[in-house]
Amino acid sequence: MNVGEIIFLITVVVTLGGAAMAVLSGSIVYAMMGLVTTMFGIAGLYIYLESPFLSMMQILIYVGAVSVLIAFAVMLIGPLYRKPKEWTTIGKFAAALGVALVSLFMFVRFVMETFPRAVTPSFKITTKEIGRLLLNDLVLPFELISLLLVVAILGAIMLALFSRGNK
Amino acid sequence: MSDLLYNNQHIYLFVALFLLFCGIAGVVYRRTLIGMLVSMELIMNGAGLNLVALNRFVSPENGYGIAFTLIIMGIAAAEAAIALGIIMLIFKKYKHIESGELKEMKD
Secondary structure (H helix, E strand, C coil), rough: CCCCCCCHHHHHHHHHHHHHHHHHCCCCCHHHHHHHHHHHHHHHHHHHHCCCCHHHHHHHHHHHHHHHHHHHHHHHHCCCCCCCCCCHHHHHHHHHHHHHHHHHHHHHHHHHHHHCCCCCCCCCHHHHHCCCCCCCCCHHHHHHHHHHHHHHHHHHHHHHHHHCCCC | CCCCHHHHHHHHHHHHHHHHHHHHHHHHHHHEEEHHHHHHHHHHCCCCCCHHHHHHCCCCCCCCHHHHHHHHHHHHHHHHHHHHHHHHHHHHHHHHHHHHHHCCCCC
16 A cells, blocks of 8 residues: 555545534534535545546635635524534434435445446546537536526625615 | 556545435534535535546546536535525524524515
């Protein structure tokens, strides 16, 4: 086992631990920190999947934008400790575990039946090819995503205006 | 070359599956709306990892998985913005964001 495999194992463990922390921790701030940990771990896994551009985009968009957005919401929304620990009932935990295990067992078989092909060591999708792909073949989803972002921005502004008008 | 640990596609797929597992469990288990949103982000991260892993190991000659993962990132950003706007509105109206106590969204 060389150094790369050890770092890969550490990355996988960080990803899984962050995901478990995001779900199981009692405080919402710790859940957000677990989400950030998971995102960094997935950025590391993208580097091992030989797509470093996507790894940088993961850090830039998820860690830089979405997590900061959630942090702002946590700070703006008032005291979240008003009803401490009342929600950790055994029944709710068992229900969540049951629903998630059903979905897990649905997809385990699919994952086990995807047999690996021979690994090609020359997986070189550069940023140039991604750009050409986005502007040639995938131009319709590309334009739709820009439309979606515009609609989302306008919707967020409209929500803020409505909340001001109700006061 | 191919017996290295990080060239095994099942590890990536199982990590993505565990993220889906944690996300679905969190959506059911979480009490506040922000916790549910965090779990939704976990599911989207798992989907992106799945796409890139299958692109790397099943069809390495093109980059559709990477392009669609970028699109997933854009969708996640838009979804987070809209969802947090709605959560702020709910908090201003009801002074809490407990998902179990929200009976109606129209006044």
